[in-house]
Amino acid sequence: FLVTRAQVNARASAERASAEQRRLASEARAAVRVRDEFLSVAAHELRTPLTSLKLQLQLLFRQLHQGEPVDTVRLERGVETCERQTTRLTKLVDSLLDVSRLSSGKLELQLESLELGELVRELVHRFEAEAQTMNVRLDVDTPEPVTGRWDRLRLEQVITNLLSNALKYGHGAPVEVRVLGDEAEARLEVRDRGIGIAPEDAARVFDRFERAVSSRHYGGLGLGLFITRQLVEAHGGRIFLESHPGQGTTFIVVLPRAGPVPGTPLPPPPPT
Numbered sequence: 001f002l003v004t005r006a007q008v009n010a011r012a013s014a015e016r017a018s019a020e021q022r023r024l025a026s027e028a029r030a031a032v033r034v035r036d037e038f039l040s041v042a043a044h045e046l047r048t049p050l051t052s053l054k055l056q057l058q059l060l061f062r063q064l065h066q067g068e069p070v071d072t073v074r075l076e077r078g079v080e081t082c083e084r085q086t087t088r089l090t091k092l093v094d095s096l097l098d099v100s101r102l103s104s105g106k107l108e109l110q111l112e113s114l115e116l117g118e119l120v121r122e123l124v125h126r127f128e129a130e131a132q133t134m135n136v137r138l139d140v141d142t143p144e145p146v147t148g149r150w151d152r153l154r155l156e157q158v159i160t161n162l163l164s165n166a167l168k169y170g171h172g173a174p175v176e177v178r179v180l181g182d183e184a185e186a187r188l189e190v191r192d193r194g195i196g197i198a199p200e201d202a203a204r205v206f207d208r209f210e211r212a213v214s215s216r217h218y219g220g221l222g223l224g225l226f227i228t229r230q231l232v233e234a235h236g237g238r239i240f241l242e243s244h245p246g247q248g249t250t251f252i253v254v255l256p257r258a259g260p261v262p263g264t265p266l267p268p269p270p271p272t
């Protein structure tokens with residue numbers, strides 16, 4: 001048989017095209033799997049506070065209508081639970097809204113001059129009560145002022161996400177927060193000594209809906225780090241982690257002190 005060079009080339013290019021098709025099909029299946037899993041996790045995460053809210057409201061209703069003097073302590077406790085669950089629901093819905101805003105590139109930063117150490121100390125202070133109930137020590141190290149042009153609310157979100165993850169996955173061990181800086185960049189480190197992240201999960205956890213296998217029973221939507229990374233990158237910065245499974249994780253955020261370069265578009269969201 002005589003096979004011409006043209007036929008060999010045609011066969012090779014057909015094989016390449018079908019390999020590419022298989023790769024695209026497998027990517028599409030993976031995206032559908034991630035989305036389906038997200039929907040089921042999201043439904044569960046929304047349902048838990050809703051169930052608790054409904055139960056509490058039924059209890060309160062019964063207390064008010066049982067014809068006996070109202071026990072104000074029980075009443076107050078019930079209302080507090082309702083408020084906590086409503087806050088939880090609001091946070092979940094806010095994360096979902098943020099993701100859709102970030103995905104459609106509708107995020108606008110309000111830059112102002114800030115001192116990162118001061119902001120971090122303020123936020124750690126807000127976490128103090130929660131840390132105390134979990135018996136966790138929060139150590140803050142801000143050796144010198146590090147100023148820069150950043151969006152206060154968005155940076156608060158970044159720091160809050162990292163702190164709440166450190167408490168959530170931190171095994172009750174002390175959490176350390178550090179702010180450093182040089183002329184060009186500020187560096188924030190949030191270190192815990194908790195469950196850690198396996199090397200094969202380390203890059204994935206910054207993606208939308210992605211959660212490490214080790215943390216499946218903790219609950220969560222897998223959106224916090226995605227939002228965090230997008231906000232850091234919108235500031236022209238970068239975020240990465242160092243981790244040893246079973247020993248803990250350090251998240252490191254590096255931000256240019258001059259703020260993002262004007263006109264830099266938001267990084268494109270991953271294609272899911």
Ligand code: ADP
Pocket residue numbers: 161165166169170192194195196197205210211212213214215216219220221222223224225226249
């Ligand atoms: P979630 O709501 O699931 O916590 P995040 O986007 O904040 O979502 O985090 C994504 C995943 O990254 C988590 O589900 C968890 O697997 C992992 N993760 C985040 N922070 C930590 C941490 N400090 N230690 C260990 N694993 C973490």
